[in-house]
Amino acid sequence: MFFAACVSLSLVVPLLALVPVPIWTQPEQVHLSYPGEPGSMVVTWTTFSKAESKVEYGLLGGRLFEMTVGGKYTLFVDSGEEKRKMFIHRVTLTDLKPAAVYVYHCGSDDGWSDVFSFTALNDSTSFSPRFALYGDLGNENPQSLARLQKETQLGMYDVILHIGDFAYDMHEDNARIGDEFMRQIQSIAAYVPYMTSPGNHESTYWNLGSAHIVSISTEVYFYLEFGLELLFKQYEWLKKDLEEANKPENRAARPWIITMGHRPMYCSDDDQDDCTKFDSYVRLGRNDTKPPAPGLEDLFYRHGVDLELWAHEHTYERLWPVYGDKVYNGSKEQPYQNPKAPVHIITGSAGCREKTDLFNPNPRDWSAFRSTDYGYTRMQVVNTSHIYLEQVSDDQYGNVIDSIWVVKEKHGSSAWS
Numbered sequence: 001m002f003f004a005a006c007v008s009l010s011l012v013v014p015l016l017a018l019v020p021v022p023i024w025t026q027p028e029q030v031h032l033s034y035p036g037e038p039g040s041m042v043v044t045w046t047t048f049s050k051a052e053s054k055v056e057y058g059l060l061g062g063r064l065f066e067m068t069v070g071g072k073y074t075l076f077v078d079s080g081e082e083k084r085k086m087f088i089h090r091v092t093l094t095d096l097k098p099a100a101v102y103v104y105h106c107g108s109d110d111g112w113s114d115v116f117s118f119t120a121l122n123d124s125t126s127f128s129p130r131f132a133l134y135g136d137l138g139n140e141n142p143q144s145l146a147r148l149q150k151e152t153q154l155g156m157y158d159v160i161l162h163i164g165d166f167a168y169d170m171h172e173d174n175a176r177i178g179d180e181f182m183r184q185i186q187s188i189a190a191y192v193p194y195m196t197s198p199g200n201h202e203s204t205y206w207n208l209g210s211a212h213i214v215s216i217s218t219e220v221y222f223y224l225e226f227g228l229e230l231l232f233k234q235y236e237w238l239k240k241d242l243e244e245a246n247k248p249e250n251r252a253a254r255p256w257i258i259t260m261g262h263r264p265m266y267c268s269d270d271d272q273d274d275c276t277k278f279d280s281y282v283r284l285g286r287n288d289t290k291p292p293a294p295g296l297e298d299l300f301y302r303h304g305v306d307l308e309l310w311a312h313e314h315t316y317e318r319l320w321p322v323y324g325d326k327v328y329n330g331s332k333e334q335p336y337q338n339p340k341a342p343v344h345i346i347t348g349s350a351g352c353r354e355k356t357d358l359f360n361p362n363p364r365d366w367s368a369f370r371s372t373d374y375g376y377t378r379m380q381v382v383n384t385s386h387i388y389l390e391q392v393s394d395d396q397y398g399n400v401i402d403s404i405w406v407v408k409e410k411h412g413s414s415a416w417s
């Protein structure tokens with residue numbers, strides 16, 4: 001027995017010694033996010049072996065890397081069968097000068113990333129932030145990706161809003177699909193904050209220019225196995241956040257309230273999705289739960305939400321101002337000038353392996369413009385009264401196929417009457 005153990009050990013040990021185990025302290029999947037505090041930016045990246053978390057940075061034109069700030073890493077163990085381990089590093093930069101350009105790299109003395117740069121967000125309420133927004137961008141067939149990468153590097157955007165559905169799917173192949181997707185978007189996300197609609201657990205908000213932007217999870221209406229309490233917790237959180245944003249001094253400083261969530265309340269796609277139904281869960285809530293779960297349309301309407309951004313449908317659709325399934329245009333000639341209900345945009349056609357969806361041939365009267373081209377939306381919150389939105393078609397080599405100005409002299413629920 002002892003002999004047998006010795007023989008097998010002596011066979012195994014040299015074999016193990018021959019298999020090199022890669023050391024993965026090289027940073028990858030670098031991305032920025034804005035934590036909502038003026039003058040701050042969070043840098044996040046991944047290593048597959050343990051390493052320190054540092055960012056070295058400095059003002060463009062100044063001495064390179066003259067400042068260093070440390071952060072933390074957390075060990076993430078993927079739930080796939082390989083139980084792959086990765087270290088997620090997060091470093092928060094603070095006291096950044098508004099609108100100044102910073103050059104940075106991240107990592108540690110065991111490996112540094114490439115050099116990237118970003119413009120610190122301007123914390124003034126007169127800042128007119130420019131956004132690219134879209135949902136449903138995947139690792140495979142990411143039609144809009146190259147255009148977005150180039151436009152980001154040309155400095156066309158201050159912030160990216162990715163309204164849910166990433167990678168297709170983050171967890172697949174033991175999360176290697178997610179890793180590859182994060183490498184694909186690094187050439188966007190290492191230069192501008194890449195903000196997302198969160199998954200199942202939390203809602204978040206941030207203020208930029210004259211807008212208060214609220215990101216929510218619509219998934220709590222569908223995955224009840226994660227707990228109905230999540231739905232109610234989010235609803236209560238949202239209500240409080242919207243009440244706070246509606247305090248006169250807050251609404252005066254940031255009169256635009258914009259929501260982003262993955263699954264729309266309305267859409268006219270030719271599938272059986274929630275938004276195709278009159279009694280959409282997201283819009284009206286659920287009666288089949290105990291207690292019944294409230295929907296979002298009334299909550300948003302009562303708190304004077306101006307603009308609602310959605311994705312999930314792999315198409316682009318702009319709606320007329322709508323509430324309770326009825327159109328409330330500002331006027332016949334100027335529907336989006338002082339609209340009498342929130343404006344909805346659905347932009348889920350950035351490109352993924354599921355291709356684009358088809359439309360129902362008979363849209364309802366709230367449907368104003370539809371396109372099945374791959375593409376994404378640009379938005380600029382110009383000032384307290386004007387927002388500009390346009391739709392880029394990737395199929396048409398970047399042509400703008402739709403645009404609107406939303407103009408409001410008055411915000412809040414009193415603007416509806």
Ligand SMILES: [Fe+2]
Pocket residue numbers: 136164165262312313
């Ligand atoms: Fe989706």
